[in-house]
Amino acid sequence: MLRLDLLRILASLVLSIGLCAAAPAQRTWLDNGLEPCARSQATFYLEGNGMEDMHHKAKIFNLDGTLKGEGTYNDAEYSIADGEFTYYWPTGKVESSGKFLNGKKDGVWKRYDKWGGELAEKVYDISHLANLVYTMAQTMPDYPGGEKAMVHYLKDEVGKTPKNSFATFVVEKDGQVGDVVIVGVEDPALKEKIAKSISTPRWQAGVQDGQPVRVKMRVPLN
Numbered sequence: 001m002l003r004l005d006l007l008r009i010l011a012s013l014v015l016s017i018g019l020c021a022a023a024p025a026q027r028t029w030l031d032n033g034l035e036p037c038a039r040s041q042a043t044f045y046l047e048g049n050g051m052e053d054m055h056h057k058a059k060i061f062n063l064d065g066t067l068k069g070e071g072t073y074n075d076a077e078y079s080i081a082d083g084e085f086t087y088y089w090p091t092g093k094v095e096s097s098g099k100f101l102n103g104k105k106d107g108v109w110k111r112y113d114k115w116g117g118e119l120a121e122k123v124y125d126i127s128h129l130a131n132l133v134y135t136m137a138q139t140m141p142d143y144p145g146g147e148k149a150m151v152h153y154l155k156d157e158v159g160k161t162p163k164n165s166f167a168t169f170v171v172e173k174d175g176q177v178g179d180v181v182i183v184g185v186e187d188p189a190l191k192e193k194i195a196k197s198i199s200t201p202r203w204q205a206g207v208q209d210g211q212p213v214r215v216k217m218r219v220p221l222n
Contacts, residue, residue, distance in 0.1 A: 028078060030060065033138075036079075044068050046078055055083055066090055071100065079103075089114045098124075104209075133170060133214045137206035141171035141215050144201050154221060157197045161185065161221040167198055173212040175202040184221070194221065 029042035042063065049057040055072035062068050071085030081100035089095045093116045098109030104124070111119040143150040154161065165184030169177050177199040182191040206215035 034060070048078070053083075062090065067092070074102070096122075098122075131214070133216050134206060134208060135216050137208045137213055137215050139207035141175075141206045141217060142204040144203070147219060150198070150219065151222065153201075154194065154197050158190065158193050161190075161194065163222065165221040166218060167194065167221060168216065168218045169198060171203045171205060171215050171217055173205050173214060175205045177203060179216075182221075 026048065028046040029037055029039045030044040030046055031037040031041055032043045034044065044060050044062060046058050046060050049059050049070070051057065052072060055074060056076055056078060057072050058070070058078050059067060060069040067088050069085060069087040071081060072083035074080050074082035080103040082102055083100060084097070085100055086097040087095040091114060093114060094112050095114075096109055096111045098105060099107050101107075105122075106124050109122045109124065111122060113119055162184050165182070167180060167182050169180040171177055180195040180198060182194050185191050185194065205212040207213065
């Protein structure tokens with residue numbers, strides 16, 4: 001009888017272990033920007049992968065199950081990346097690797113093409129982000145009505161501009177325009193008039209990671 005009871009206990013333990021092993025890991029669905037979203041809108045999914053030095057480890061997968069990235073977070077909701085991170089191409093080769101500091105990329109990030117060749121490193125310094133000027137942002141600044149509206153406005157205000165002329169300027173976080181440089185126009189009075197026309201309306205500021213940022217623009221004048 002004792003032997004039979006022991007066999008039953010062992011069988012129960014084996015079954016319990018099997019059920020635990022078969023239980024799927026809890027997933028967080030992520031959109032193309034690696035932000036949480038509904039499953040129907042997901043491009044990736046995240047699964048927790050234990051703890052390491054008081055950080056929550058996680059892996060990010062493409063929907064086909066291939067590894068997209070892995071690293072650590074400082075919260076159980078996996079919302080604030082913190083520590084070493086590596087991202088992968090669909091082929092499995094490393095795409096980039098570096099460090100997050102409280103949700104922001106920090107320091108030197110190494111980058112590679114899809115064949116494994118080294119690309120130029122990117123350097124992040126979060127102490128300088130406040131004044132960083134982007135040339136490309138996730139959402140670029142927008143002139144009221146769009147670029148064509150700006151060209152039409154310039155024609156109404158300034159008249160015809162020389163062929164292949166263009167302007168460069170910085171759209172600040174509040175939509176104000178500064179550091180205007182007019183290229184391809186010789187007349188100083190015309191340059192001033194163009195600069196004033198570009199700067200008069202307030203632009204919609206550029207956005208990076210959900211925050212307004214300074215963006216340098218280059219737009220044709222005709």
